[in-house]
Amino acid sequence: MLGPRLDGERGVALVTPTLDHVKxxxxxxxxxxxxxxxxxxxxxxxxEYAEERFKKLAEARDNVNWSIVLDGEQVGMTGLxxxxxxxxxxxxxxxxGRHDLYGRGIGSEAIRLxxxxxxxxxxxxxxxxxxxxRNRGSRRANEKxxxxxxxxxxxxxxxxxxxxxxxxGEIFAPxxxxxxxx
Amino acid sequence: MLGGILRGRRTxxxxxxEADLDGMARWAADMRVRAALTHAYWDExxxxxxxxxxxxxxxxxxxxxxxxxxADGALAGSCRVDYSMDPGAFGDGGIGxxxxxxxxxxxxxxLGWDAALxxxxxxxxxxxxxxxATTLAAHNAAALxxxxxxxxxxxxxxxxxxYGDGRYVDELQQRMELATWDERWGVAEREYPVxxxxxxxx
Numbered sequence: 500m501l502g503p504r505l506d507g508e509r510g511v512a513l514v515t516p517t518l519d520h521v522k523x524x525x526x527x528x529x530x531x532x533x534x535x536x537x538x539x540x541x542x543x544x545x546x547e548y549a550e551e552r553f554k555k556l557a558e559a560r561d562n563v564n565w566s567i568v569l570d571g572e573q574v575g576m577t578g579l580x581x582x583x584x585x586x587x588x589x590x591x592x593x594x595x596g597r598h599d600l601y602g603r604g605i606g607s608e609a610i611r612l613x614x615x616x617x618x619x620x621x622x623x624x625x626x627x628x629x630x631x632x633r634n635r636g637s638r639r640a641n642e643k644x645x646x647x648x649x650x651x652x653x654x655x656x657x658x659x660x661x662x663x664x665x666x667x668g669e670i671f672a673p674x675x676x677x678x679x680x681x
Numbered sequence: 682m683l684g685g686i687l688r689g690r691r692t693x694x695x696x697x698x699e700a701d702l703d704g705m706a707r708w709a710a711d712m713r714v715r716a717a718l719t720h721a722y723w724d725e726x727x728x729x730x731x732x733x734x735x736x737x738x739x740x741x742x743x744x745x746x747x748x749x750x751x752a753d754g755a756l757a758g759s760c761r762v763d764y765s766m767d768p769g770a771f772g773d774g775g776i777g778x779x780x781x782x783x784x785x786x787x788x789x790x791x792l793g794w795d796a797a798l799x800x801x802x803x804x805x806x807x808x809x810x811x812x813x814a815t816t817l818a819a820h821n822a823a824a825l826x827x828x829x830x831x832x833x834x835x836x837x838x839x840x841x842x843x844y845g846d847g848r849y850v851d852e853l854q855q856r857m858e859l860a861t862w863d864e865r866w867g868v869a870e871r872e873y874p875v876x877x878x879x880x881x882x883x
Contacts, residue, residue: 529685
């Protein structure tokens, strides 16, 4: 599914993605500045594949996708994936392609908007994710929204001379927190 | 798949586009390039439509990556690697270099070395592959100098394997280990030179 427009603060909004947004995200994913905690910078970049992927994203009933914009300009993407409509659980993800805008709170605001939508519009109960421990910006943005560490996956992958652990996080809708969850 | 941006000192490995196909087609039809004799799929001359089809298929391929090599703002070569698609094998198995061409008009400028070093930074520092492998014709002195400097070792010597320019030529099968990369290049050739320390984890 493609998500509806959600206006946030400081010029940040989540908007319905377009095919051009998908292509621009992929172009950003070919850069080293955005992929330290991402894939190996090799992708299928055919325009027809982008169209096919975009169509599948739009048709899928188990995810919601948004583009992140700042003052009307696309800067990244975010979404809720693998939604289980029985347990009302989903995985979340975010990618900021404009590395020159890192540290400005765009991710935090996007996660706040996404999380509010998960509770208030989708009536989800729980959202979980995984983030490289050293991806401090992303981890802090998620913690600021209320995600809490549920575990740590050691030595998940190796890059540029060091092993990277994964931080596993979860967040519950208001009133849905299990006993003992802090 | 098509490879993203990898910056060397003099070259940039980047996503190949249709605009690069004329250059690639020109090299494929150049006897100086073909004299390397280790012809691969990407080295064979073809019609324009076939080149476009090759690029589309390459983008789709899950078991290989192609880059264009750029220097001084212009296309200067191309390179391609492949790897096993066995479950969980990406990077754990070896990565093979199946194509590596520098524009013959720009030979002897050090671009091949710079692009090869950058490509191996991707193989070992980004993917963390256990090994890299390639096959070279025994008379390809320029390629052998690069592979030796990188740290490749010959593990097989095929006799009279290739034929060109009126004679048979031997084949050298070479392999380079991750440990060799770490020892020779691991300190200086980091994709991300500044490691993220424990203090940043708090």
